[in-house]
Amino acid sequence: MKMTWIIFIVFPLIHQQHIDGKEACYEIDTNYNKQSKFPLIYNLGWSEELILNIPKGYRPEPYVVLNQDYIDQHLKTFHNGASFIIVTAILDKYGRDHIGTANGLFVVPSSQMDNLLQAASGSLSIVEKNLGIPQGRWLFKRLSRIDIPYPQKFNLRMPSGNEAGVNELWKPGGLLPNGMKEAIIDMVPRNEYLEVQLNLS
Known part of the structure; x- marks a missing residue:
């Protein structure tokens, strides 16, 4: 039987920062598409403050509040692959037929995950800080x-x-404090993803 499982306990804690913004993040190479960086633009009548004042569960869809060109450029950075990190025991317990939930799975561009892991040089603390893991x-x-x-x-x-x-x-805008990008995808079947064991300590 195919099983779904609650991945938000692992990766979307990406927002539960126990650090204060960029200063506390490890200074990895943040040259993430600087030459093609597209400015965050809100549609007329919207602002970050206004969106954040709307309770979670009632916030409008991104296309309502964000410039479509910005959205398009942001999502293009994921077209060469998306990645996330998870505790292997969760996969062992709930199965690997599908990953994610109906609520959505948070991912970062694979190229940015590559940069982070290279800069971390095996340091778990650095990876946790940059992904917002306590x-x-x-x-x-x-x-x-x-x-x-x-x-x-x-x-x-x-x-x-x-x-x-x-x-x-x-x-709003799909950006983490250290400049890495995030997006959401639906559940992914086994034959559409790759799993690699990490060695962090």
Whole structure:
């Protein structure tokens, strides 16, 4: 029987920062598409403050509040692959037939995950900080990196701020404090993703 499982307890804690913005993030190479960076533009009548004042669960869809060109450029950075990290025991317990939930799965571009892991040089603390994982949450746990080569096949989209893993630190625009990008996709079947064991300590 195919099983779904609650992944938001692992990766979309990406918003539960126990650090204060960029200063506390490890200074990895943030040259993420600087030459093609598209400015965050809100549609007429909308602003970050206005969106954040709307309670979670009632926030409008990104296309309502964000410039469509910005959305398009943002999502293009995921077309060469999307990634996330998960505790391997969760996969062992709930199965690997599908990953994710109906509420959506948070991912970052695979190229940015590559940069982070290279800069971290095996340091779990650095990875946790940059992905917004509370320090020590993954200590002594086996971790897997999941790569989805074609995330656009699974309803690749901007976060709305209504997702289960979002808290008061979420901001519109799909950007994390260290400059990494995030997006949402639907559940992914086994034959559409790759799992690699990580060695972090």
